[in-house]
Amino acid sequence: xxxxxxxxxxxxxxxxxxxxxxxxxxxxxxxxxxxxxxxxxxxxxxxxxxxxxxxxxxxxxxxxxxxxxxxxxxxxxxxxxxxxxxxxxxxxxxxxxxxxxxxxxxxxxxxxxxxxxxxxxxxxxxxxxxxxxxxxxxxxxxxxxxxxxxxxxxxxxxxxxxxxxxxxxxxxxxxxxxxxxxxxxxxxxxxxxxxxxxxxxxxxxxxxxxxxxxxxxxxxxxxxxxxxxxxxxxxxxxxxxxxxxxxxxxxxxxxxxxxxxxxxxxxxxxxxx
Amino acid sequence: xxxxxxxxxxxxxxxxxxxxxxxxxxxxxxxxxxxxxxxxxxxxxxxxxxxxxxxxxxxxxxxxxxxxxxxxxxxxxxxxxxxxxxxxxxxxxxxxxxxxxxxxxxxxxxxxxxxxxxxxxxxxxxxxxxxxxxxxxxxxxxxxxxxxxxxxxxxxxxxxxxxxxxxxxxxxxxxxxxxxxxxxxxxxxxxxxxxxxxxxxxxxxxxxxxxxxxxxxxxxxxxxxxxxxxxxxxxxxxxxxxxxxxxxxxxxxxxxxxxxxxxxxxxxxxxxxxxxxxxxxxxxxxxxxxxxxxxxxxxxxxxxxxxxxxxxxxxxxxxxxxxxxx
Numbered sequence: 157x158x159x160x161x162x163x164x165x166x167x168x169x170x171x172x173x174x175x176x177x178x179x180x181x182x183x184x185x186x187x188x189x190x191x192x193x194x195x196x197x198x199x200x201x202x203x204x205x206x207x208x209x210x211x212x213x214x215x216x217x218x219x220x221x222x223x224x225x226x227x228x229x230x231x232x233x234x235x236x237x238x239x240x241x242x243x244x245x246x247x248x249x250x251x252x253x254x255x256x257x258x259x260x261x262x263x264x265x266x267x268x269x270x271x272x273x274x275x276x277x278x279x280x281x282x283x284x285x286x287x288x289x290x291x292x293x294x295x296x297x298x299x300x301x302x303x304x305x306x307x308x309x310x311x312x313x314x315x316x317x318x319x320x321x322x323x324x325x326x327x328x329x330x331x332x333x334x335x336x337x338x339x340x341x342x343x344x345x346x347x348x349x350x351x352x353x354x355x356x357x358x359x360x361x362x363x364x365x366x367x368x369x370x371x372x373x374x375x376x377x378x379x380x381x382x383x384x385x386x387x388x389x390x391x392x393x394x395x396x397x398x399x400x401x402x403x404x405x406x407x408x409x410x411x412x413x414x415x416x417x418x419x420x421x422x423x424x425x426x427x428x429x
Numbered sequence: 430x431x432x433x434x435x436x437x438x439x440x441x442x443x444x445x446x447x448x449x450x451x452x453x454x455x456x457x458x459x460x461x462x463x464x465x466x467x468x469x470x471x472x473x474x475x476x477x478x479x480x481x482x483x484x485x486x487x488x489x490x491x492x493x494x495x496x497x498x499x500x501x502x503x504x505x506x507x508x509x510x511x512x513x514x515x516x517x518x519x520x521x522x523x524x525x526x527x528x529x530x531x532x533x534x535x536x537x538x539x540x541x542x543x544x545x546x547x548x549x550x551x552x553x554x555x556x557x558x559x560x561x562x563x564x565x566x567x568x569x570x571x572x573x574x575x576x577x578x579x580x581x582x583x584x585x586x587x588x589x590x591x592x593x594x595x596x597x598x599x600x601x602x603x604x605x606x607x608x609x610x611x612x613x614x615x616x617x618x619x620x621x622x623x624x625x626x627x628x629x630x631x632x633x634x635x636x637x638x639x640x641x642x643x644x645x646x647x648x649x650x651x652x653x654x655x656x657x658x659x660x661x662x663x664x665x666x667x668x669x670x671x672x673x674x675x676x677x678x679x680x681x682x683x684x685x686x687x688x689x690x691x692x693x694x695x696x697x698x699x700x701x702x703x704x705x706x707x708x709x710x711x712x713x714x715x716x717x718x719x720x721x722x723x724x725x726x727x728x729x730x731x732x733x734x735x736x737x738x739x740x741x742x743x744x745x746x747x748x749x750x751x752x753x754x755x
Contacts, residue, residue, distance in 0.1 A: 223477060
């Protein structure tokens with residue numbers, strides 16, 4: 157128990173040094189201020205800020221920092237952050253809308269899909285339970301969510317799918333069917349996505365075991381987990397980066413050297429490119 | 430009725446403005462938009478309206494990330510003196526930011542300002558003044574805040590400049606006026622502004638319908654002002670396209686059109702007004718080339734230029750009655 161508390165406090169400590177106003181929780185979480193989420197052409201970033209009991213969402217020019225649009229949103233919302241160091245996520249592939257998530261770990265979690273043209277809510281829904289944004293399918297019809305099994309245990313989770321067309325949380329979890337005993341636990345450290353937006357890879361730091369990559373096919377709604385060797389200092393994984401390079405998924409250390417390479421077809425792990 | 434009509438006009442002007450502003454025919458504060466730029470040009474402060482509050486955001490110019498945001502109760506904005514010009518309110522040392530309240534009527538019974546630390550964005554002082562005031566300038570160290578006090582409820586054109594002691598939280602009695610020209614009546618609409626590199630001198634170009642346009646030169650450290658009349662006898666409605674800028678190490682204030690076409694210069698030590706003879710955009714060469722191609726049109730252009738020169742040189746000597754050009 158004390159170990160778990162120490163871990164959570166450690167992650168919170170790391171979050172504390174991030175120079176923006178965050179919804180200070182272990183990742184994924186919703187952030188206010190900071191980088192926000194970028195438009196697909198990179199011309200704008202959408203940033204949520206606290207405004208009394210509510211939130212204002214701003215469209216900010218990345219060219220000169222001027223604020224072009226703003227909209228007040230009822231409730232306390234932020235832009236989803238996949239890892240503590242960002243970047244934020246939640247933009248639809250066609251750039252027409254982005255996801256806002258309620259701040260904090262609560263028994264209920266709210267989401268809004270905000271149109272980029274007018275910053276108005278396209279869809280809003282609330283789920284019972286502690287959820288966080290994970291990914292979107294390329295066509296924007298499927299929203300993948302991290303559901304924490306308990307708001308007091310932020311390591312353990314399952315991946316769920318919300319149908320944005322049918323407006324309902326689909327039953328069951330998105331898991332690696334080939335490794336049914338795999339327990340999803342850890343904190344996201346890095347994220348990489350294929351150019352077509354279909355495959356989303358998340359590197360997890362697992363304080364109680366091996367780090368692993370969660371590979372999610374956002375079109376078919378299937379996942380695969382690939383465990384990798386833990387470095388001498390297990391927590392160093394939080395500083396690792398990951399990138400899709402053709403058929404490979406390359407994980408690098410903070411210094412930039414290749415740590416592991418994963419074949420995206422066979423899931424075979426190697427030490428070099 | 431007049432006030433209602435003015436309010437309607439204001440509303441329409443605001444609707445057409447690129448950023449939501451909040452005051453009379455001349456905007457007093459700005460929400461959204463480009464806010465006010467920090468002296469080093471790397472960040473800006475922008476006020477964002479919300480339901481019951483204002484979110485003041487400190488934004489990086491390159492990339493647009495929000496470095497810090499504070500939620501301020503009430504409706505506040507970044508001061509601005511005219512449409513199309515940069516927001517103001519940040520002291521030249523970059524440490525202090527002044528915000529003005531968003532006005533819903535004219536004239537206001539009370540006017541509010543916030544003085545904040547630019548670093549922590551903490552409110553250092555809340556100012557509430559009886560009457561209709563608008564931000565004019567702040568001294569480089571933010572000790573003095575200069576305010577436009579509108580003195581005629583039927584016209585925003587008439588005003589006096591007042592000085593507010595930020596350290597002691599009090600409005601200094603009396604007005605800031607040109608002591609050498611005591612009869613000068615402050616009437617007009619600010620159109621453009623230039624500030625000396627150290628933030629001490631603030632030069633504001635005013636359009637003055639029914640009179641001569643003028644530059645109000647304010648020494649924000651000493652709290653003294655000088656008015657310099659400008660020789661313009663025609664319609665001033667196009668003055669929103671006029672800009673002022675400093676050159677020669679701040680010794681020359683140039684008034685020019687937005688296009689860059691020069692008009693006048695003012696020596697900021699002697700206040701002498703001269704036609705701007707600087708070789709700027711090659712209007713003469715273009716005119717001559719056009720004349721070569723279309724002789725008739727060229728001759729017409731040359732005649733216009735000559736007539737304009739005579740107009741400048743023929744102005745009166747008196748600074749009160751009409752401006753002096755040398």
